[in-house]
Every structure is written in C-alpha cells, then in structure tokens.
Amino acid sequence: MSYFNLKFSDRDNELANFAKALALPVRIAIVRIIMTNNNSISKEILYTIPFNHETTTKHLAELKRMGIIKAHGLRGSIKYSLDEQLFKQMANGFAMLFESMRPAEHDVQSY
Incomplete structure (x- = not known):
C-alpha cells in the first residue's frame, strides 16, 4: 500500500490538528x-506563566483561533474558558484510537 495515496478521515485530521495545537x-x-481555575480565568492570571506577555498573548490568540479557548466579557474584563465540548469530543476520539491499539485479552501472554 502506498502512503502517498492514503486518504485521511476527517476525524483523523481533527485529532491531529488538536494534538498539534x-x-x-x-x-x-x-x-x-x-x-484548575474552574474553566474561567482573566488574562492577568494567565500572565503568571513564566513567559513574557507577548509569548502568552500569541499562544492565547492561536488557541482562540483554533476554537480551543473562548473569550467572554467586555474589553478590560475578559475571561477565558476552554471549549469543554471540544475537549470531551477529542478525549473520546483519542480514547477510541488508543483502545483500538490495545491487544485483545486473549492476545496478551502471561510471563
């Protein structure tokens, strides 16, 4: 089988993009x-990460662009949260992927 002609499913592409993000x-x-902050946090608290503000802002913007983080509120009092539905969907996708890789009970040999 040639890998050059391999078509990836939408689900595989979604999982890969989430992992890359x-x-x-x-x-x-x-x-x-x-x-750890009950899925709601201000930008000021995020700036406690030991990176400069520009780096944190850049990564926040990228996570927002990818739909992983949502922003709520008005300018000056914006709170960030995770898209919980997306995380659950991706977690289930990864669980199914890894579960499919586990050998069946009868395939596991005792040593």
Whole structure:
C-alpha cells in the first residue's frame, strides 16, 4: 500500500490538528491554568506563566483561533474558558484510537 495515496478521515485530521495545537508546553500550561481555575480565568492570571506577555498573548490568540479557548466579557474584563465540548469530543476520539491499539485479552501472554 502506498502512503502517498492514503486518504485521511476527517476525524483523523481533527485529532491531529488538536494534538498539534497543544503540542507546546506553554499551551499546555495555559490550558492547565484555565482548568484548575474552574474553566474561567482573566488574562492577568494567565500572565503568571513564566513567559513574557507577548509569548502568552500569541499562544492565547492561536488557541482562540483554533476554537480551543473562548473569550467572554467586555474589553478590560475578559475571561477565558476552554471549549469543554471540544475537549470531551477529542478525549473520546483519542480514547477510541488508543483502545483500538490495545491487544485483545486473549492476545496478551502471561510471563
């Protein structure tokens, strides 16, 4: 089978894009801080990440552009949150992918 003619499913492309979006430690830190603050956080608190403000702002904007983070409120009092439905959808997709890679019970040999 030639990999050059391989067509990827929309689901595979979505999972890959989600993984790429979170592939940087600063983005994981942003997501983690939002999660640990009841999924609602101000930009000022996000600036506590040990990166300069421009770096944090750049990654926040990219996560927003990808739909992973949502912004709520008015200028000066904006709160950020994660798209929980997207995270659940992607988590289920990854779980199904990894589950399909596990050997069946009868395939596992005891040593």
